[in-house]
Amino acid sequence: MVMDIEERDRRYGLVRERMSTQGLDALIVIANAQIAEKGFVKYLTNYKNGLNYVALIFPCEGEAEFLVPNTIQEYWAGRSSWIRNIKVTPNLGEGLVKSLNAMGLSKARLGLINNQTISADAYLTLVKNCPEASVVDATPLLEELRMIKSSKEVELVKKSAELAVLSFEKLAQVLKVGITEREIVGEVDRELIANGAEDIFHLFSSDPHNTFAGYAATDRVIQRGDIVIMNTELSSPGGYWVQMVRTSFVGRPQEDVERMYNTVLDIRLKILDELRPNRKMSEIANALTDHIAKAGYGIGVNLGHGLGLDLVERPRVDSSENIILAPGMVIVVHPQLILPTGKGTVWLADSYLITDSGAESITEMDPLAIKIFD
Amino acid sequence: MTISLKERDRRYQSFRTLMEKEQLSIILAASNAMCTGHVRYFSNYATYFGPTYVVFPKEENPSLFVFGEIQSQLASRQWIKDSRYGSARPEVVFKRIKELDYRNKRIGLVGVDHISFKMYEDLQRELISATFVDVTEDIYRLRMIKSEEEQESARQSALVSDRLFSRIKEVAKPGMRECDLYAEMEYFVRRQKVEDAFDLIASGPFPIAPSMNPSERIIETNDNILVELTPRYEGYYTQLTGIHSLAAPSSRMKEFIDIMSAAQKTGLALLKPGNRACDIAMAMKQVVEKSGYRMPYRGGHSMGHDLDEPPAIFLEDETVIQPGMIIVVHPSVMDKNGEGTFWGDSYIVTETGWERLNTAFSN
Numbered sequence: 001m002v003m004d005i006e007e008r009d010r011r012y013g014l015v016r017e018r019m020s021t022q023g024l025d026a027l028i029v030i031a032n033a034q035i036a037e038k039g040f041v042k043y044l045t046n047y048k049n050g051l052n053y054v055a056l057i058f059p060c061e062g063e064a065e066f067l068v069p070n071t072i073q074e075y076w077a078g079r080s081s082w083i084r085n086i087k088v089t090p091n092l093g094e095g096l097v098k099s100l101n102a103m104g105l106s107k108a109r110l111g112l113i114n115n116q117t118i119s120a121d122a123y124l125t126l127v128k129n130c131p132e133a134s135v136v137d138a139t140p141l142l143e144e145l146r147m148i149k150s151s152k153e154v155e156l157v158k159k160s161a162e163l164a165v166l167s168f169e170k171l172a173q174v175l176k177v178g179i180t181e182r183e184i185v186g187e188v189d190r191e192l193i194a195n196g197a198e199d200i201f202h203l204f205s206s207d208p209h210n211t212f213a214g215y216a217a218t219d220r221v222i223q224r225g226d227i228v229i230m231n232t233e234l235s236s237p238g239g240y241w242v243q244m245v246r247t248s249f250v251g252r253p254q255e256d257v258e259r260m261y262n263t264v265l266d267i268r269l270k271i272l273d274e275l276r277p278n279r280k281m282s283e284i285a286n287a288l289t290d291h292i293a294k295a296g297y298g299i300g301v302n303l304g305h306g307l308g309l310d311l312v313e314r315p316r317v318d319s320s321e322n323i324i325l326a327p328g329m330v331i332v333v334h335p336q337l338i339l340p341t342g343k344g345t346v347w348l349a350d351s352y353l354i355t356d357s358g359a360e361s362i363t364e365m366d367p368l369a370i371k372i373f374d
Numbered sequence: 375m376t377i378s379l380k381e382r383d384r385r386y387q388s389f390r391t392l393m394e395k396e397q398l399s400i401i402l403a404a405s406n407a408m409c410t411g412h413v414r415y416f417s418n419y420a421t422y423f424g425p426t427y428v429v430f431p432k433e434e435n436p437s438l439f440v441f442g443e444i445q446s447q448l449a450s451r452q453w454i455k456d457s458r459y460g461s462a463r464p465e466v467v468f469k470r471i472k473e474l475d476y477r478n479k480r481i482g483l484v485g486v487d488h489i490s491f492k493m494y495e496d497l498q499r500e501l502i503s504a505t506f507v508d509v510t511e512d513i514y515r516l517r518m519i520k521s522e523e524e525q526e527s528a529r530q531s532a533l534v535s536d537r538l539f540s541r542i543k544e545v546a547k548p549g550m551r552e553c554d555l556y557a558e559m560e561y562f563v564r565r566q567k568v569e570d571a572f573d574l575i576a577s578g579p580f581p582i583a584p585s586m587n588p589s590e591r592i593i594e595t596n597d598n599i600l601v602e603l604t605p606r607y608e609g610y611y612t613q614l615t616g617i618h619s620l621a622a623p624s625s626r627m628k629e630f631i632d633i634m635s636a637a638q639k640t641g642l643a644l645l646k647p648g649n650r651a652c653d654i655a656m657a658m659k660q661v662v663e664k665s666g667y668r669m670p671y672r673g674g675h676s677m678g679h680d681l682d683e684p685p686a687i688f689l690e691d692e693t694v695i696q697p698g699m700i701i702v703v704h705p706s707v708m709d710k711n712g713e714g715t716f717w718g719d720s721y722i723v724t725e726t727g728w729e730r731l732n733t734a735f736s737n
Contacts, residue, residue: 033408071670075583121486121492186564193557198587212444
């Protein structure tokens with residue numbers, strides 16, 4: 001985590017302003033160890049937690065307190081976080097009660113982020129022992145701020161994007177008949193880690209009849225006729241996630257698959273047209289869905305989502321998302337098309353930065369450059 | 375090798391016995407994304423992302439709720455055919471429960487330490503006539519004692535960490551960055567038959583706090599490299615925490631290693647049925663403190679479907695050690711300047727003592 005204190009002060013200023021407006025005395029921000037849901041705590045502490053729960057008590061005035069579950073995390077949070085007061089608390093609920101009392105916040109109005117990350121256990125302990133505190137959900141307060149990336153954040157996002165591109169450059173070097181899926185991902189990840197990738201998550205598929213990419217690379221051996229799909233999601237030392245997907249063919253693809261691939265290339269061009277500030281996300285999602293349906297294909301996974309310190313953030317690319325696009329948002333759009341017969345799929349994804357006038361793809365690699373392997 | 379249907383039936387019988395005893399009509403097991411053990415124990419499926427749930431009725435077939443359509447299809451190939459996209463979709467879970475006999479009945483809840491407050495609150499509201507009974511401890515007690523099959527998976531997991539440790543010794547060289555070494559480690563792991571591995575690394579004269587995210591620090595000629603290796607084989611974790619010295623260890627490092635070796639030996643002498651987890655922790659702590667240092671971390675913990683499960687080897691845990699437990703014993707030592715180190719390896723508790731799973735320290 002490499003963000004500087006100017007950015008910290010920018011964030012803290014905005015957060016406290018909103019807390020004041022909303023009458024919140026303190027935020028309680030919880031992260032569990034879900035690999036891609038550590039963002040709220042990261043945003044305010046510059047620290048990515050390891051295993052188990054961590055909690056930040058962030059008052060409107062005065063010093064924050066950071067609760068960590070063990071001495072190893074106390075060590076790392078001490079070295080890399082913005083928070084000076086770090087407490088080791090193996091039991092989250094008890095730790096929250098103790099700190100709130102010590103900070104004079106046991107009867108305060110507390111904004112919790114959020115009731116989906118905190119365990120039932122911890123929440124019940126908190127409200128039982130601080131019965132005069134009022135606890136409300138404050139997720140939108142941070143969600144809204146996190147959606148728009150500052151120029152410093154964009155720099156870090158782009159570092160992740162470079163690594164995502166590297167994963168496909170490596171794929172292109174190693175992909176051949178006879179190698180296994182597991183070996184491919186091994187080579188790719190070795191390259192990524194040596195170049196600074198932190199958290200890495202792949203979905204992978206090579207069987208041409210699959211309609212989805214699986215959650216783990218297998219021992220399946222690559223052969224002619226395969227449709228190789230690799231999804232790379234990763235974060236780099238800034239902590240920002242990006243996503244990129246490419247589809248490659250081992251030998252010339254079948255006609256119907258090639259037609260489908262050409263459609264997804266068209267959609268990729270269309271995406272750049274559609275992504276513009278001041279447009280409602282749902283309109284864009286509907287336009288893309290219509291295009292796919294008109295072309296006669298099924299849709300696999302959802303169309304995409306925001307990216308940032310978490311892997312999946314607002315805005316979602318779907319027909320119920322009313323958020324208006326704005327410069328500084330980072331979004332992945334990932335159309336996955338399925339043959340009408342249900343026997344084959346192609347998938348492409350790029351991450352985009354919304355600019356003042358439109359959008360720029362930050363994961364720059366022409367899909368055609370790795371389309372066919374002979 | 376895979377966990378057999380016989381093992382499934384053994385577990386399901388235990389759940390039904392518990393349900394009989396506690397008069398439960400349904401068990402609802404909840405996991406979060408990091409600690410997936412409860413749901414794994416019921417379903418034999420390795421979930422990704424979360425939260426996840428299992429609805430286990432007394433008479434009918436169970437249902438599994440995971441993240442995404444892809445996973446619901448993958449999961450249905452394991453023990454629970456009825457697998458649905460229900461992660462962060464509580465209405466999908468409630469719909470299933472409402473098809474069952476829940477009105478005015480008792481529902482056993484497994485995982486109050488992992489279930490989100492929102493889900494907990496929604497459950498109370500949606501299933502208003504049901505009484506929720508916390509049976510988390512009962513399931514942990516079942517999970518604590520591993521069957522023969524489970525123990526065999528643990529043995530395989532330990533073999534992988536031994537091989538990985540050997541590989542680290544082969545490739546670690548001064549001049550490499552930590553992240554280069556970590557890249558080689560992960561390259562090795564990706565090509566083993568393990569589901570995943572949670573690996574940490576630290577390097578320096580007295581490395582004590584290993585990290586998930588290795589730095590660009592350049593490894594030096596006299597460095598010690600501390601690695602914590604935790605692979606998962608067919609759902610079972612074991613842990614090996616080892617130190618590889620690139621040169622002959624300094625006399626201070628030798629002193630730390632000797633203290634930890636003595637502490638672990640003392641702990642292992644007490645690792646047998648009938649003693650308590652806290653007894654082992656206390657004995658190791660005393661060895662370290664008699665040498666003038668402190669033990670900053672817990673002395674170890676059990677592992678299984680989660681890489682950290684009860685019982686834990688620390689002073690607050692009075693659980694009695696029993697045959698079939700799988701435990702990593704890892705004492706640590708730290709001086710007042712924050713320098714020190716730690717190590718440990720994994721054991722299956724037997725009727726009379728233990729079976730060592732790792733051979734990495736036999737030299």
